[in-house]
Amino acid sequence: MPRKVSGLHVYTMLLIAWLLLPVAIMVMFGFNDVHGKQNFRWEGFTLRWYARLLDKDDLTAAVVNSLTIALASTFVTTVVGTLAGLALGRYRFRGEGVAGLLLFMAICCPEIVMGASLLSMFVTLGLPRGHLTILASHVMFSIAFVAVTVRARVAGLDPAVEEAAQDLGAGPWTRFRLVTLPMIMPGVVAGALLAFVLSIDDFVITDFTGGATVTFPLWIYGSTRTGMPPQVNVMGTLIFAAGALAAALAARRTARAGRLPGSTGGQSGDSSIVPKMTEETSR
Amino acid sequence: MAGRRRIAPYLMILPGGLWLTVFFAAPLVLMVSLSLQTGNLVDGFRQTFHWQNYTEGLGAYGDTFARSLWYGLLATVACMALSYPAAYWIAFRGGHRKSAYLFLLLLPYFVSFVLRTVSWKLVLTDNGPVLGPLRDHGILPQGFHVLDTGFAVVSGLTYNYLPFMVLPIYVALERIDPRLVEAAGDLYASRAQAFGRVILPLSLPGVLAGVVMTFAPVSADYVNAEVLGGPRNTMIGNVIQSEYFDNSDYPVASALSFLLMAFLLLGVFAYARALGTRGVLGAEGR
Amino acid sequence: MARSTISRRRAVQLLGAGFALAACGVDGQGGKEKVSQSDVQEYWSGKAKTGRLSWANWPGYMQDDRETIKAFEKATGIKVTYKEVIQETGPWFGKIQAPLAAGQSIGFDLMVMTNGIQLEKCRQLGYLAPLDPSRLPNFAANAGPGFKNPSYDPGNAFTVPYQAGITGIAYNTKYVKDEITSIAQLFDPRYKGRVGMMGDSQELGSFGMLLLGIDPEKSAPADWEKAAAKLREQRDSGIVRKYYRQDYVDAVSKGDVWLTMAWSGDVYSLTSPDVRFVVPEEGGTLWTDNMCIPKTAESPVDALTLMDWLYVPANNAPLTEFVNYITPVPATRQIIAADAAKATGDDRKDLTRLSTSPLVFPSAADLARLRHYRRLTQAEEIQYQKVFEPIAKGA
Numbered sequence: 001m002p003r004k005v006s007g008l009h010v011y012t013m014l015l016i017a018w019l020l021l022p023v024a025i026m027v028m029f030g031f032n033d034v035h036g037k038q039n040f041r042w043e044g045f046t047l048r049w050y051a052r053l054l055d056k057d058d059l060t061a062a063v064v065n066s067l068t069i070a071l072a073s074t075f076v077t078t079v080v081g082t083l084a085g086l087a088l089g090r091y092r093f094r095g096e097g098v099a100g101l102l103l104f105m106a107i108c109c110p111e112i113v114m115g116a117s118l119l120s121m122f123v124t125l126g127l128p129r130g131h132l133t134i135l136a137s138h139v140m141f142s143i144a145f146v147a148v149t150v151r152a153r154v155a156g157l158d159p160a161v162e163e164a165a166q167d168l169g170a171g172p173w174t175r176f177r178l179v180t181l182p183m184i185m186p187g188v189v190a191g192a193l194l195a196f197v198l199s200i201d202d203f204v205i206t207d208f209t210g211g212a213t214v215t216f217p218l219w220i221y222g223s224t225r226t227g228m229p230p231q232v233n234v235m236g237t238l239i240f241a242a243g244a245l246a247a248a249l250a251a252r253r254t255a256r257a258g259r260l261p262g263s264t265g266g267q268s269g270d271s272s273i274v275p276k277m278t279e280e281t282s283r
Numbered sequence: 284m285a286g287r288r289r290i291a292p293y294l295m296i297l298p299g300g301l302w303l304t305v306f307f308a309a310p311l312v313l314m315v316s317l318s319l320q321t322g323n324l325v326d327g328f329r330q331t332f333h334w335q336n337y338t339e340g341l342g343a344y345g346d347t348f349a350r351s352l353w354y355g356l357l358a359t360v361a362c363m364a365l366s367y368p369a370a371y372w373i374a375f376r377g378g379h380r381k382s383a384y385l386f387l388l389l390l391p392y393f394v395s396f397v398l399r400t401v402s403w404k405l406v407l408t409d410n411g412p413v414l415g416p417l418r419d420h421g422i423l424p425q426g427f428h429v430l431d432t433g434f435a436v437v438s439g440l441t442y443n444y445l446p447f448m449v450l451p452i453y454v455a456l457e458r459i460d461p462r463l464v465e466a467a468g469d470l471y472a473s474r475a476q477a478f479g480r481v482i483l484p485l486s487l488p489g490v491l492a493g494v495v496m497t498f499a500p501v502s503a504d505y506v507n508a509e510v511l512g513g514p515r516n517t518m519i520g521n522v523i524q525s526e527y528f529d530n531s532d533y534p535v536a537s538a539l540s541f542l543l544m545a546f547l548l549l550g551v552f553a554y555a556r557a558l559g560t561r562g563v564l565g566a567e568g569r
Numbered sequence: 570m571a572r573s574t575i576s577r578r579r580a581v582q583l584l585g586a587g588f589a590l591a592a593c594g595v596d597g598q599g600g601k602e603k604v605s606q607s608d609v610q611e612y613w614s615g616k617a618k619t620g621r622l623s624w625a626n627w628p629g630y631m632q633d634d635r636e637t638i639k640a641f642e643k644a645t646g647i648k649v650t651y652k653e654v655i656q657e658t659g660p661w662f663g664k665i666q667a668p669l670a671a672g673q674s675i676g677f678d679l680m681v682m683t684n685g686i687q688l689e690k691c692r693q694l695g696y697l698a699p700l701d702p703s704r705l706p707n708f709a710a711n712a713g714p715g716f717k718n719p720s721y722d723p724g725n726a727f728t729v730p731y732q733a734g735i736t737g738i739a740y741n742t743k744y745v746k747d748e749i750t751s752i753a754q755l756f757d758p759r760y761k762g763r764v765g766m767m768g769d770s771q772e773l774g775s776f777g778m779l780l781l782g783i784d785p786e787k788s789a790p791a792d793w794e795k796a797a798a799k800l801r802e803q804r805d806s807g808i809v810r811k812y813y814r815q816d817y818v819d820a821v822s823k824g825d826v827w828l829t830m831a832w833s834g835d836v837y838s839l840t841s842p843d844v845r846f847v848v849p850e851e852g853g854t855l856w857t858d859n860m861c862i863p864k865t866a867e868s869p870v871d872a873l874t875l876m877d878w879l880y881v882p883a884n885n886a887p888l889t890e891f892v893n894y895i896t897p898v899p900a901t902r903q904i905i906a907a908d909a910a911k912a913t914g915d916d917r918k919d920l921t922r923l924s925t926s927p928l929v930f931p932s933a934a935d936l937a938r939l940r941h942y943r944r945l946t947q948a949e950e951i952q953y954q955k956v957f958e959p960i961a962k963g964a
Contacts, residue, residue: 008372019391022402084299091292110503113544117310126671140306222656225815243393517963529659
């Protein structure tokens, strides 16, 4: 079918252009040859800020904080959330409704309310805030997303495959390792990726629970007061590039894994990982 | 074996359930308790069932509350209006490049939320790349500005929360079997009729899910109002944040947080019930 | 220098402080306020140098290459962990309050807090270590007259100044053709939508009062109401573009706002030649950022060492050359002037500008026009916040 350029096509492209405009500006000002503290007027091209990326010790420390917390949170959340998702997707049990409601509330509850209530608790208990409280809160708000993603995947599995494994004499652990886990893997990977993104990008809850610990988003927010150094743009550009690349690769891999036997094949194989996550979380 | 089967789900859900109980449910209960206390940091807080925290909070910041919900509504509608046509085009006309287009649409969201908002501010600034030239050429009046207005806040909210709307709509549209649309055509439905009678109803669950996922976080946001708003554009999130951090007035801050949560959650529940999107509640499997 | 003006002011302040102390004694709040010799001894006995020091400060308050810290490390062998974690006094207090109340370390041995509501709370709540004057010889010898024994901390019982600054008006000469001299101009409808105010209620309220000719430090609730009414009027007629935190710097240099409340050091260090700073006719506010030691510090001796070390003029000069606020060590002026004489080219120009700048070394006339925040009691604070807080919050 010959395709002519339709109005909607143009519209979609314009929308994408609009969405990308601020990103372009961010990338551009990472190359800006500024001399004062105010980085908003174009003063010429330079690679200086890339070379001096790690000059700002506090910024570097904040990025390291963000990365370590995100990795730790992703690890804990993936394990805990996958177990919960499996339980919810596989079994019928008393209290399932309560668990489902808790997950739903955790997804819909506004971040500021979570942050504020956690702060109230930490203050009441006199708990010092820092890495551990950030980690606890990041795991908290990510669990539901992972659990729901995995549950959706489990619900779509054909139980016959596992039963067959059981008939063939596979014990529960073997069954889990060789049959269940590979089948739910796309859901687990999607959940883990989501958990990582949620953690590394979180501003609101970390603002409340972080105490004197500063993460990358918090540092950026603070630096807007006095003038954001170009290193922030560079750091943002690099994280943006890495994230986009990782998502593209993961999408490819999931697309392949999605064609494994046992999956429902409800979606076209090549659809990107992100809509799958949303579909699963929004169900 | 049977006994084991009965214990298994509980064992599996225990760590996650415990985590959510300790760090989500318990703090909420504590917050409700704190919202009825009186006192200050110096003398400590005591439970006095001081309901006035609610009335005082609402009295002083009722307008701000209403404004938050209004901005939330505007941004949600804007997200919907902007998303639907693009999601539609990608789902039905994207061809084999569907996922590439979708990827492009989501690409900006790999930039940190705060950084994205700051960049958007740079776009809107008076002498920035957009408004500067327009004013210099006399297209805009001298005093015109976008930054620090309600429009800037809503535009920032729309920009930041668009994926929450695009994705569910896209997923719903993408799942529609194109043969249904063809069948409608075979039955002499015009394109508009096919859209109105087939596509729109089938995509509605996606739109509804999108509204649920967008409205709550948008209404509770405070970063956009802080970075992009002016003196009369603050949202309730800004007030809660500053009651906590600047004033350490935990009871009033807790009361406002609780009100916000109650409003949004009840709204979402009622909405989900009324429109029957049980899927949002997670009550049904696939 | 017309010293007498300052000392008269100091005398008045001292008297005021004395009354405040007496008043506190009556209603029994002052237990932690007064520091006796035995308190000091009790705190410092058994405390020893650890060779490490963790320091929380504001962004932009130290050279990018941390030159001053390196010099300190070299001179004393104390290893410093320096973090720019304080962006606002309120949130900072919110962050450290819980651990301090629980008697836990906040992870810092030294922090820099502005005089005002939160510092007052820290003092009242007994969160700060009482300073041992016998270990601050350089402070005693070199601190400027305006920096010893301030009204917000009589006898420097808990704090010594790090830097001080003036809240005045900054304006962008590219857009404002008239000369700006007074706070009243911030209320001029001609600048509708082009005026920036500060969101901090202590700053905002003080400016409202200065406009009405009221000295904020001596103000009463009735004055607050009057000032608030003016400020509301200014906001509701659309004159105020935005209530800023520190981001007014960005806005005034970009031209989003044309004139704004501003802090002296910020404007001084702006590279934009278009932005000018003035101390308004009605007066500005003089505030001080203070070094203090949280009671739960792990290395208080090292922190005290740093405090005193910074009061050696030669050690302080490089910092002042970078920070551009008002230094509490007036003798640095001679050192900077000497540095300027030695330097060449742009450096010479920069240093000469610094050593002669009224923003860094304010004249006695300027100082005489400056006022202080009111030192609010706990009860007053709640009332004060209720009056001013909603203005900036748009309610």
